[in-house]
Amino acid sequence: MSNLDNLKPPNIINEPGTLHPVNQTKDYLLTILADMGFKEIHGPEIETEKFNFDMLNIKKSHPARQMHDTFYVEERKGVLRTHTSPVQIRSMLESKPPIAFTSAGKVYRKDDDATHLPMFHQVEGIYIDENVTFANLKYIIHQILNELFGSNVQIRFRPSYFPFTEPSAEVDILAESGKWLEILGCGVVNPIVLENCKIDSNKYSGLAFGLGVERIAMLKYGMNDIREFYKSNLDFLAQFK
Amino acid sequence: MKILYQDLINHLLDKPTKELLSEKLFQLGHEHEIHGDVFDMEFIPNRGDCLALVGLTRDLSAFFGSAKPIHIFQGEIDPLEIEFENLSPNDCPMISFLEIEIEELPSEYKPYLENYFNTIGGNKTNLFTDISNYISYELGQPTHCFDRTTIKNKLIFENKDCNNNFKTLLNSEVTLTNNNCVFCSDGEIISLAGVMGGASTACSTSTKKVLIECAYFNPESIIGKSVKYNLISDASHKFERGVDISSQEIVLRRFAKIVKDHAKIKSLKLKSYLYNDVIKQSIKIPIDHNKINKILGTSLNIDEYIGFLKDLNFDISNVIKVPSYRHDIETNNDLAEEIARVIGYDNIKSEPINLKKTANKDETVIAKLESFLVKNGFSEVINFPFTTENQKESINIDNPLDINRNNLRVSLKHSLIENLLYNERRQKDSIKLFEISDIYTKDKVIKQQKKLGIIVSGRLRNNYIEFSKKLDDKYLNKLLNYVCGEDIFEIIEIPRNALDTKKKDKIFYTEINFENIPTSLFLESGRNKKAIKFISYKPISEYPSSTRDFSFLIEDKYKLNEVINKLDNSSDEIIKSSFLFDYYKNDKTNTIKLGYRFIFQSHHKTLSDKEINDKIDSILSPLLEIDGVSIPGM
Numbered sequence: 001m002s003n004l005d006n007l008k009p010p011n012i013i014n015e016p017g018t019l020h021p022v023n024q025t026k027d028y029l030l031t032i033l034a035d036m037g038f039k040e041i042h043g044p045e046i047e048t049e050k051f052n053f054d055m056l057n058i059k060k061s062h063p064a065r066q067m068h069d070t071f072y073v074e075e076r077k078g079v080l081r082t083h084t085s086p087v088q089i090r091s092m093l094e095s096k097p098p099i100a101f102t103s104a105g106k107v108y109r110k111d112d113d114a115t116h117l118p119m120f121h122q123v124e125g126i127y128i129d130e131n132v133t134f135a136n137l138k139y140i141i142h143q144i145l146n147e148l149f150g151s152n153v154q155i156r157f158r159p160s161y162f163p164f165t166e167p168s169a170e171v172d173i174l175a176e177s178g179k180w181l182e183i184l185g186c187g188v189v190n191p192i193v194l195e196n197c198k199i200d201s202n203k204y205s206g207l208a209f210g211l212g213v214e215r216i217a218m219l220k221y222g223m224n225d226i227r228e229f230y231k232s233n234l235d236f237l238a239q240f241k
Numbered sequence: 242m243k244i245l246y247q248d249l250i251n252h253l254l255d256k257p258t259k260e261l262l263s264e265k266l267f268q269l270g271h272e273h274e275i276h277g278d279v280f281d282m283e284f285i286p287n288r289g290d291c292l293a294l295v296g297l298t299r300d301l302s303a304f305f306g307s308a309k310p311i312h313i314f315q316g317e318i319d320p321l322e323i324e325f326e327n328l329s330p331n332d333c334p335m336i337s338f339l340e341i342e343i344e345e346l347p348s349e350y351k352p353y354l355e356n357y358f359n360t361i362g363g364n365k366t367n368l369f370t371d372i373s374n375y376i377s378y379e380l381g382q383p384t385h386c387f388d389r390t391t392i393k394n395k396l397i398f399e400n401k402d403c404n405n406n407f408k409t410l411l412n413s414e415v416t417l418t419n420n421n422c423v424f425c426s427d428g429e430i431i432s433l434a435g436v437m438g439g440a441s442t443a444c445s446t447s448t449k450k451v452l453i454e455c456a457y458f459n460p461e462s463i464i465g466k467s468v469k470y471n472l473i474s475d476a477s478h479k480f481e482r483g484v485d486i487s488s489q490e491i492v493l494r495r496f497a498k499i500v501k502d503h504a505k506i507k508s509l510k511l512k513s514y515l516y517n518d519v520i521k522q523s524i525k526i527p528i529d530h531n532k533i534n535k536i537l538g539t540s541l542n543i544d545e546y547i548g549f550l551k552d553l554n555f556d557i558s559n560v561i562k563v564p565s566y567r568h569d570i571e572t573n574n575d576l577a578e579e580i581a582r583v584i585g586y587d588n589i590k591s592e593p594i595n596l597k598k599t600a601n602k603d604e605t606v607i608a609k610l611e612s613f614l615v616k617n618g619f620s621e622v623i624n625f626p627f628t629t630e631n632q633k634e635s636i637n638i639d640n641p642l643d644i645n646r647n648n649l650r651v652s653l654k655h656s657l658i659e660n661l662l663y664n665e666r667r668q669k670d671s672i673k674l675f676e677i678s679d680i681y682t683k684d685k686v687i688k689q690q691k692k693l694g695i696i697v698s699g700r701l702r703n704n705y706i707e708f709s710k711k712l713d714d715k716y717l718n719k720l721l722n723y724v725c726g727e728d729i730f731e732i733i734e735i736p737r738n739a740l741d742t743k744k745k746d747k748i749f750y751t752e753i754n755f756e757n758i759p760t761s762l763f764l765e766s767g768r769n770k771k772a773i774k775f776i777s778y779k780p781i782s783e784y785p786s787s788t789r790d791f792s793f794l795i796e797d798k799y800k801l802n803e804v805i806n807k808l809d810n811s812s813d814e815i816i817k818s819s820f821l822f823d824y825y826k827n828d829k830t831n832t833i834k835l836g837y838r839f840i841f842q843s844h845h846k847t848l849s850d851k852e853i854n855d856k857i858d859s860i861l862s863p864l865l866e867i868d869g870v871s872i873p874g875m
Contacts, residue, residue, distance in 0.1 A: 005828075010821055018620050019621045020620075025773070027608075035771075045679055045681065046636065046687055073639060133535065133536060133592060136594040139591040158268075160270055161288070166578055167586075188577070225780075230624070232623075234667075234674075236781050237622070239776055241776075
């Protein structure tokens, strides 16, 4: 009998792979929202102008609808959705308040430079019920940002403009560098949008918000080049175990 | 747009510091950066009224009061006799013309005008154009100056189907196509309305007699033209966002006043055209503070409510009359935003709300599948859907970024092959990737399918059992179809000869529609999505890596663990990875053979042999001091 017979062999290392950091971040955001009571809904990436723009009160003259900002397909029969909001429109048409939806996924803009990609990811949420106010919106946004950046994070609301919300706000957090960083857009759902979705705007009101997944991921991981996400470099991906 | 701090201060009653001004600008929703005395403003697209000194100070006067009235020409102005026809009042419901002739051109500008060009106004061109630019900065209303002597006949405004060459006053030539709002005279287009004037009627440094056109163009009539013809102008930026429809005569009187400040006026004539039937009536909103409280969640009383609106220059009698320059306000939600801006969004207290829970947290098949693949060493990639490849069922993009990205991919295969080759070029020799994505194709209608693509090539895994085995169809078959009990995944080999690569390892690929995957299949439970680790990311090194293998002979089996531990723990900045790739027991000699691989790479440079050898020495010396451990041949 060899004296090596009862030798324990070295451990066999089986390195796992990784999920894409953008999808990890997206799922994380969705889980935060699911815990708050938002239900995830899905919709197509190729949309009609009606659902991507008209129903959301984005007028024909709005700059976003120009050929230089939005991808049109099949001789303008469709658009590559520029946000995940049309998913919410489709679901609102099929539901009665109270509703709490999130939609997440790929969106497209006709951009391609150092800080903008032609495809990126959004997570959006909408809540509609009786007596939903801007003060409620502030509460929800604080909850999300406290979950994401800790309970001590300093938050600033700035007036902004989105055709589908009024009042609208952009929300910043104070970074360690002392600079305010824009984190998300939000607002009180424009009553015109509710009416477009056959919801009585005298009885119901709503709040809505949207986050850019890459932006949150870059902040949380300390990245500064958005293009790294889409090179599919295994050395890059392996970091996000 | 750039605005001078001193100009803002001059128009405000209180004289806030830059810091306070900055704080209130953010509160109002006006993003900016401060460079010295210049506030570089970025306004949201529906606040065209703020694209001027007076517009912005109007907003700020809610906090600091308003100080300086604009001085205009107060006297009588003779009526202008002009041959003008407006063929499209819908596009231009209001237009005024001022004709000015001066005796002599001034030798220098008054300090307010000179200072503007010395700071933010850019280069001077000629007196009238300079005044026009200054007024646009001050009042937000663009004007256009024609050299009066160049227009001999009737002036026509029309929305015209064009196929004309047009030379701008900046001497660039563009071809106007389709419909454009233009001014014509003698059959020639002399100005692209709301965007830029033409060269043939432009003012020069010797112009003493001008015709100044001052109009309201409907934003819809102007929008997109400056981008289409690549004629970026201050005027188009303002007209696209909407100017004040009731300000044209005041603006021209201001023009006359500034000319008068600089030269003796020989003649001054004015004519306005207002097309009442196409002008949008001013918006009126009933007074209702409860509505606002219901939107904002505040408890304002009626006096506070009216006070805020008066601060913002709303005219309030029995209703709230929206000022003509505020194109963004039509409803109570708009008013709520106005009031919230003055209160400060950050000063509105948040109010807890409990969502009536509707969430379902079922583990989806995707989550299970992802966990299964990741556990087996696969990494997920995400690719852009754009491709040049055009199949019958491809969705075509009407306006692609470029000709190489004019279709949507009909399969994940090509993206994943690209990803594989990219990683092979970076010396990866064991590659397992997957992508999950919706794929869009057309038949009669647009079809959406969720697909999973998996690609493998190279070593099975980097451990001593599987290092010398290759990823192949058997591996994928066992991994995927074995679990299913039937051949659901069709596994194909992708031939290397058509690819730009010298590697020999076979490539295997499988793609499947999600709906064909049995839901009961992957019994892995999904991961805890909330337990994400936000690691501190390190940028990837683009410098080459170097691989070194070492073969150890261990004569004392009790030293095995010590050797492996020392090797596994030899981390260093330039060691990218290291692993045991061979383990062999020789029962005849009672010795153990280990194969261990180091991959070196620096984040800062290409490593020299010396640097690598020095590092290896420092790792190996302590190992070789252990009794019974050696590297044969060393």
